Amino acid sequence: TQLLEQSPQFLSIQExxxxxxxxxxxxxxxxxxxxxxxxGEGPVLLVTVVTGGEVKKLKRLTFQFGDARKDSSLHITAxxxxxxxxxxxxxxxxSGTYKYIFGTGTRLKVLA
Amino acid sequence: SQTIHQWPATxxxxxGSPLSLECTVEGxxxxxxYWYRQAAGRGLQLLFYSVGIGQISSEVPQNLSASRPQDxxxxxxxxxxxxxxxxxxxxxxxxxxxxxxxxxxxxxRLTVT
Numbered sequence: 001t002q003l004l005e006q007s008p009q010f011l012s013i014q015e016x017x018x019x020x021x022x023x024x025x026x027x028x029x030x031x032x033x034x035x036x037x038x039x040g041e042g043p044v045l046l047v048t049v050v051t052g053g054e055v056k057k058l059k060r061l062t063f064q065f066g067d068a069r070k071d072s073s074l075h076i077t078a079x080x081x082x083x084x085x086x087x088x089x090x091x092x093x094x095s096g097t098y099k100y101i102f103g104t105g106t107r108l109k110v111l112a
Numbered sequence: 113s114q115t116i117h118q119w120p121a122t123x124x125x126x127x128g129s130p131l132s133l134e135c136t137v138e139g140x141x142x143x144x145x146y147w148y149r150q151a152a153g154r155g156l157q158l159l160f161y162s163v164g165i166g167q168i169s170s171e172v173p174q175n176l177s178a179s180r181p182q183d184x185x186x187x188x189x190x191x192x193x194x195x196x197x198x199x200x201x202x203x204x205x206x207x208x209x210x211x212x213x214x215x216x217x218x219x220x221r222l223t224v225t
């Protein structure tokens with residue numbers, strides 16, 4: 001069974017602080033996606049990483065895919081209250097399957 | 113552009129009653145379709161997925177079933193709801209290749225009383 005563990009589960013920080021969220025698995029994925037979800041809404045895609053070792057930057061967010069394509073991290077620089085939400089990583093389907101496996105989630109709260 | 117519609121947004125049902133949640137996608141053909149369930153503030157549990165009309169793959173044996181009567185329609189059903197069926201149900205669609213992201217509806221909050 002493929003599992004994706006995220007850490008930390010909860011994070012409450014002050015505006016302007018930096019943070020890193022980790023997404024780890026013992027399985028290899030074809031891609032790794034990060035989503036953000038607001039209460040009462042569906043998750044919205046932030047980024048997709050495909051190549052082992054790949055790093056992508058989206059303004060203050062930096063995403064990295066592990067060399068072995070089993071883990072990923074999300075780093076936020078100078079967090080703002082608008083970054084508050086539930087962050088989810090998801091492993092893309094491996095050969096012969098169509099399943100996207102989601103991580104356990106990290107709830108981030110940024111205090112003004 | 114592609115859009116995904118999911119309804120109803122909220123639903124309160126008594127134990128033992130039937131359930132039907134519907135999801136439709138517009139603007140794309142032959143999408144892969146997914147039903148996920150989410151506990152409060154947690155990750156998503158894959159329930160069913162479909163790669164074509166009439167093709168359903170079940171991930172978790174339970175009190176629910178899914179059907180895909182048309183290319184862009186996905187239905188989640190139950191004959192008799194249990195208290196444990198309460199949760200936030202999300203429909204999503206995806207396309208090839210496998211690195212393509214999932215696109216989600218706004219979910220249905222189901223409360224079984």
